[in-house]
Amino acid sequence: MNLKSLIIGELTAKLPIIQGGMGVGVSLSSLASAVAREGGIGVISAAQPGFNEEDFETNTKEANIRALKREIKKAKSMSNGGIIGVNIMVAMNNYEDFIKASVEAGADVIISGAGLPTTLPKYTKGSSVKIAPIVSSARAAKLMCKVWKERYNYLPDFLVVEGPKAGGHLGFKMDELLDHEEEPLDKIVPEVIEVAKSYKDEKEIPVIAAGGIYTGSDIAKFLKLGADGVQMATRFICTEECDADIKFKEEFLKCHEDEIKIIKSPVGMPRRAVHNQFLKDVEEGKVKVNRCFGCVKKCNPKTTPYCITRALVNAVKGDVDHGLIFTGTNGYRNDKIVKVHDLINELVTEAEAAI
Incomplete structure (x- = not known):
């Protein structure tokens, strides 16, 4: 296997692949642990994870916190020592409670977007959890590094750079999303890498490319551009282990x-x-x-x-x-349901051939 490992502080993922968090309930312990077992980073979505709890309708916040902790612990127990993360949206009510619950349950990583997570380090202080903002520009990356450093004397453990082809709550204007003639992520990733490099004397900040990455060739493309890894969500929906119906x-x-x-x-x-x-x-x-x-x-x-x-x-x-079905731009390319193990092998083989 020739793909480089993804190193985030003292954490090492054998593969430079992060499975993106998908809510509600699309990526919970089953999918996250399956990806982690294969050497990637599996991610649970903190968006309404308690939807199956008996008291979800009457006691929503507590049901969500309870379920999130259970899913993290379950994923950790099933991951064979792999890395488990949580995606927590800034736009959510009770944001800080979900962060604290994730830390208490033993999450290795927290990734936060749908807004700029300016307060995230406040709630992870003193823990070993690695934290990353999702940004859509070099300007946002600079801002997050500046704010975290000034307020908390802390720099991001990694940066997730999400382009306009993703399915999540996107930091782009509508007209930017409608123009697909060029791939802005190609331009944004190198610019964010330069931001990360400007802090190299203080901290190594890996940069992760996300949004519209679907094949092993896509993975290779962004690794060649200098990214340390990629985040993929939509590609993992049509797996047996995906938590959705x-x-x-x-x-x-x-x-x-x-x-x-x-x-x-x-x-x-x-x-x-x-x-x-x-x-x-x-x-x-x-x-x-x-x-x-x-x-x-x-x-x-x-x-x-x-x-x-x-x-x-x-x-x-x-x-x-x-029901509402969110997807990245490549959702229509899913043509069969496969095991995570087989999908990862396919991605790695393609990426190695392209590299």
Whole structure:
């Protein structure tokens, strides 16, 4: 195996592959531990992980904290010593509680985006957990390094650079997302690498490329550009170990490229989703908000067209016609359901050949 390891402080992942966090419930302990066993970094999403708890409807915050801790501990026990991370969105209510719960449960890594995680080091101080902001520009990377250093005397343990082809809450304007003629990530990653290098006398800050990375050739491309690793989410959806219902995965097998659309979520940030029956119903005003779960800070239940929690829970449980299905730009390329082991082998073989 010729791919270099990903070194983050005293942590070493055999492979430079981070599985991106996907909520609600798409990446929990099953997927994260499977990736970690293969030598990558497996990531659990902290977005409403308690959706299957009996008291989720009546005791949402506590159900989520309880479930998150359980999923982290379960993933750690199943990972054969592999690295387990948690993705926590800044836009979530009770943000600091999810960070503290992740640290208490033994997460190795916390990755935080959907806003700039300016306070993240405050809640991980004194722990061994490695922390990384998700940034979409060199300017944002500089800002995070500056703010963390000035406020907490701490620099990021690594930087995740997310381009406009990702499925998550994206730090790009709508028109930037609609223009795919060039690959901005090609330009952004080297610029962020220069930011990281400017701190090399104080700390080695690995740079991870994310957004639209689908094949081993894509991995090789960004490693050649100087990235220390890649983050991939959408590619892991159609695996046996992915925590989502089989009907959720089958939507990707049926999906065509022109069915993947950019939408604006209740958080206010653009996201990419499969344009299914649910989104058609939203457009026609057929969806009602019957209950607010208080999941994100900027969502107003009086004005939002739909409850994002309810829509995502429906989807991950298999009620896809009443569910929201987020995806990266390459979601339509999934054509079969495979084991994580086989997918990783395919990615590594392709990457090594390309390198």
